[in-house]
Amino acid sequence: MFGAIDRLRQGLRKTRDSIVGRLGELFAGKVRLDAATLDEIEALLISADLGVKASTRIVQSIEKRLKETGGEASLEGVTQVIRADIAAILREAKPRVKVRSWDEAGEAPARGRKARAAQAAAPAAPPADGAAPTGPRVIFVVGVNGTGKTTSIAKLAYAYQQQGHRVLLAAGDTFRAAAVEQLRIWADRIGVDFVTQGQGADAAAVVHDALSAAEARGHDIVIVDTAGRLHTKTNLMDELGKVARVIRRKSGRDPETLLVVDANTGQNGLQQAKIFAETVPVDGLILTKLDGTAKGGIVVAIAETLGLPVLYVGLGEKVGDLEVFDPETFAEALFTLSGPEEAADGAGRP
Ligand SMILES: Nc1nc2c(ncn2[C@@H]2O[C@H](COP(=O)(O)OP(=O)(O)OP(=O)(O)O)[C@@H](O)[C@H]2O)c(=O)[nH]1
Ligand SMILES: [Mg+2]
Structure with a gap:
């Protein structure tokens, strides 16, 4: 009705590149995630305006996932958890303020x-x-x-x-x-x-x-x-x-x-x-x-x-x-790692 999904990805590209880029740096050379890195991920999410409540919830999900995988984590695995949590938060949103007449x-x-x-x-x-x-x-x-x-x-x-x-x-x-x-x-x-x-x-x-x-x-x-x-x-x-x-x-x-x-x-x-x-x-x-x-x-x-x-x-x-x-499209647009096509497309840009 209002146009292609790609436009949202395009609109959020700067944010995505910066958050995912910083996540990538956090992962550089690390296979196991320690408590300090989890804290850094939480700070990164808060700095992206997600708010403390949502950021804490997401980091808890990442911790849970780490327990399942014996502490090993990949950048792709962690962004997947973040994406799923964001989509769930957006999907499950129920009015918490009293709707006045x-x-x-x-x-x-x-x-x-x-x-x-x-x-x-x-x-x-x-x-x-x-x-x-x-x-x-x-x-x-x-x-x-x-x-x-x-x-x-x-x-x-x-x-x-x-x-x-x-x-x-x-x-x-x-x-x-x-x-x-x-x-x-x-x-x-x-x-x-x-x-x-x-x-x-x-x-x-x-x-x-x-x-x-x-x-x-x-x-x-x-x-x-x-x-x-x-x-x-x-x-x-x-x-x-x-x-x-x-x-x-x-x-x-x-x-x-x-x-x-x-x-x-x-x-x-x-x-x-x-x-x-x-x-x-x-x-x-x-x-x-x-x-x-x-x-x-x-x-x-x-x-x-x-x-x-x-x-x-x-x-x-x-x-x-x-x-x-x-919600799904938004979570994806915000937290998907750049594919080879997009990376190539973005190459050479200031
Ligand atoms: N980049 C961008 N600019 C927007 C968007 N929506 C509105 N603007 C710009 O924001 C400025 C304010 O937009 P308006 O639609 O006049 O805002 P308003 O809420 O009606 O403003 P008031 O009537 O003064 O309260 C304008 O320069 C718009 O072009 C958007 O989605 N993206
Ligand atoms: Mg106006």
């Missing part, structure tokens, strides 16, 4: 075991008036400033349009002057419809308008852009709640909410994701900018600590640069 979005998360238990027991919010969903699918894209929300919306719109959907973009970022124009340019370039009320308009009113337009013109997917916001700003988080409630009233269902996280922000991105997901109901993540100098390992830390599924990864600034996230 849009009715309470923006309020500070309840603290304490009792409060959390009460929340967990609360039923999911029903659709407006108990009505069956009638309107289009609404995809609500949120996140901190500059993470890649608007670009990811363009990529999603393009992909859905390629699949034959009728897509409408709603300029819900009414905060920045250039934001509306940026989305309009993307809409024109891709050839999808676009609804705006200009800068300074009420975001909820824009979305209301967009849903009426979608109904009138037969769009089946509406993607809503939102202003970048710091998760710590309560009034901005409240605004998301307000827009989401308009969507529920108009379409009969909650929006599908995608949180955009910039992979370059490393552990900071993890913290952002945590606080966002504690404040509004996040369905999944789009992890952007994995094509640059991002280490990519943050995906594993997010899965292990938050259990939030990564749904898409951004691999560039063009509309085709989005991939559906697949």
Whole structure:
């Protein structure tokens, strides 16, 4: 749907070469792995943004494998263990943060075991008036400033349009002057419809308008852009709640909410994701900018600590640069030794 698996390998190539290269150095001249080398592997995984929890788990798996093989290990054997563990962590990710309902979005998360238990027991919010969903699918894209929300919306719109959907973009970022124009340019370039009320308009009113337009013109997917916001700003988080409630009233269902996280922000991105997901109901993540100098390992830390599924990864600034996230492919792209073809291909590069 979004392109070839090779693009992910290409995007993560730098990270892979550097991690696998350092692993290779650790193995130079060694057949048996000692405790000091295991510590170094753990430090290497942590430095690749995998987080302490996942890194410890992986090193324990390597130790277990060593016991089975009498302490002997090969570089290929160890990378195999790392790959399998990473894929398992990503596959098994289950939400560990309480998914809040849009009715309470923006309020500070309840603290304490009792409060959390009460929340967990609360039923999911029903659709407006108990009505069956009638309107289009609404995809609500949120996140901190500059993470890649608007670009990811363009990529999603393009992909859905390629699949034959009728897509409408709603300029819900009414905060920045250039934001509306940026989305309009993307809409024109891709050839999808676009609804705006200009800068300074009420975001909820824009979305209301967009849903009426979608109904009138037969769009089946509406993607809503939102202003970048710091998760710590309560009034901005409240605004998301307000827009989401308009969507529920108009379409009969909650929006599908995608949180955009910039992979370059490393552990900071993890913290952002945590606080966002504690404040509004996040369905999944789009992890952007994995094509640059991002280490990519943050995906594993997010899965292990938050259990939030990564749904898409951004691999560039063009509309085709989005991939559906697949745990096995990701683990392979991150931790596979270079084959002879790739090594030859990379030879002579700076
Ligand atoms: N290399 C690369 N750049 C990206 C990717 N996604 C977005 N960008 C770039 O990141 C910058 C910010 O992207 P936007 O889409 O404007 O980010 P935003 O979250 O909408 O920003 P605000 O609306 O200001 O909060 C732009 O220069 C994009 O081209 C990606 O996957 N890879
Ligand atoms: Mg934007």
